[in-house]
Amino acid sequence: MTGGRPARWTSRHLGLLAETASTTAPVFDPPALPRILPDLDLWDLWPVQDEDGSTSVVNGQELWMALSAPAVGHPEERHDRARLRLLGRDGATWTDLGNAFADGASPGSREWSGSAVRRADGTVSVYYTAAGRRGEARPTYRQSVIETRPTLIADGGGILLRRDAEHREVLRSDGRTYLSADEPDGAPGRIRAFRDPGWFRDPADGRDHLLAAASTAHEDGFTGAIALADERDGAWSLLPPLLIADGINHELERPHVVVHDSRYYLFFCTQRHTFHPADRAPTGLYGFTAPSLTGPYEPLNGSGLVLRNPSGEPDQAYAWLVLPDLHVVSFANYRTREGVDLRSADAAQARANFGGTIAPTLRLTLDGATTSVTPITEAMRQRACEGTRRPRADQPLSRRRASAVGEPGSTL
Template sequence: MDLYYTAVTPGATIVKVRGRIITTNKGVSLTDFTDVKALFEADGNLYQTEAQNPYWGFRDPFPFRDAKSGKLYMLFEGNVAGARGTHIVGPAETGEVPPGYENVGNSRYQTGCVGIAEADDDNGDSWTLLPPLVTAVGVNDQTERPHFVFQDGKYYLFTISHKFTYGDGLTGPDGVYGFVSDEIFGPYIPLNGSALILGNPPFQPFQTYSHYVMPNGLVTSFIDSVPVDKTTTGMDYRIGGTEAPTVKIKIKGDRTFVVNEYDYGYIPPMVDVILKA
């Protein structure tokens, strides 16, 4: 089994470690996850490096095999390459806007993107960086935990983001956002017109975070913060630190619908599991 993750300090490098999962009548154990192999890091040409921006992001690997081509790819969160503050946000980036909204302020600092790399071998030991699938220059600075759901021959791309990482004059809730395409390399269009799938309510803006849309439509997340009485703690919130209620969504075409809510941390098997006596 290969485990992919982001190694940090110094820098940020996508790495993997190979080990074994051993199951017995007494339980499950992990072994041999000791030999860490560095795979790739931001290059400064496609993806922003720490030298270009001390607030850059390069993390959250999501390896997958494309059902159409059989090739091994990996999604990750990144920022579009270039020195911090040098990105141009003009008519090509903003599109049609009403009169008086042409001033984009400091949105040139928002450079989030969903990156992708292609494996050079079937084992995933060597990778080549490819141009981002979705970019958010002038819109948002973080497109975290990108992942796919494959359904009806389409590519449903999901990512999570923050209210505080939006550019000047823009806003959106902490939550999960989604896009869809008929082809792996796009073009991608936002689901529901706005890309918002699930967002925190205004009265609890940090209610949940780190959403993950599973292939069966269940969406898991964690409780981010819980409002408390400031008079006793000196703070108006405490860290949740546990699984939030699971939500069920239905994906149909370029729309999503909330259809059910389950208990905290409800994550059932996605395939039938047969236990032998």
């Protein structure tokens, strides 16, 4: 974006797409991975950051958040029951710290993705998406960005966020630059967006920003965009979008920025069925780079593709997030069944092929506008898993610990 003009992701860029080893994740089997929480699906994870962008560590554990829902029924229904879950991580061992918020604290009926930053005063600013309205009889799709700033408590009783903090709306689509995200009906992948707030402090001037998955007007309805907002005197204001998918894609989800070698890398993820037409490009992590937060941006690898699922397993992972150390985390989605769209399959078949836990972590290499991805080696994984403890059957779920595949946030 130069002078308020957003970058555009176009058909010309998609024409440069190619399946290469440097942009393709290794194959894995989603339902075969060890579950962090046996009774809950987990997806869309992110670290609680310190204000310098590093992952926050409390009592020897990294703090993380993820979306969660009971692991029952059709996996696609999890979005209608989503809650934010607080997790601790020590090496390859994860500790469940329970729901982040009290029941009914959110102004929405569901809690969708966001980000979190630990402040110097001992509070944690949690930015998340309130979907629907509290108490509604059936799920609707109004979306707004909420901030709550609870005190972090860490003592002999464990780690938790105080339950008395206010939850206040800080951003919503303006209905002009960004289309209103207030539809009464819909489904994931088929609704307008104003969600997934990603916090970012610009090292150039020290100012805080939020990025959000958004929608802009386009004649054929494929309106994906990345919104930008900045904070002044405690209030957030919308700015022009950083990026618009120019009639080629409906959703640019989980936008976030990483600064590396003095360049800004804007990442987002999207699914193959949200392209126009569907399956025009793969489910994957995509990105652009620029010399500053506001541009001018150019697509990574010419096409924007950074990381894709392998063609034989096109839905194995999703919701990638690039950490400042260039590790890439995601969740295990669906194992492929030839000729079957598991999103619309019967509940038993979909559940049997769903991962619902953390996917193997990858490493990203950045060189200007060129990227490549590599898996964490087995030797690294084995070192990370040393000392792993399995959860005991008599241990409360809120304190169970389990091993994960890969090692998000590590500095191997």
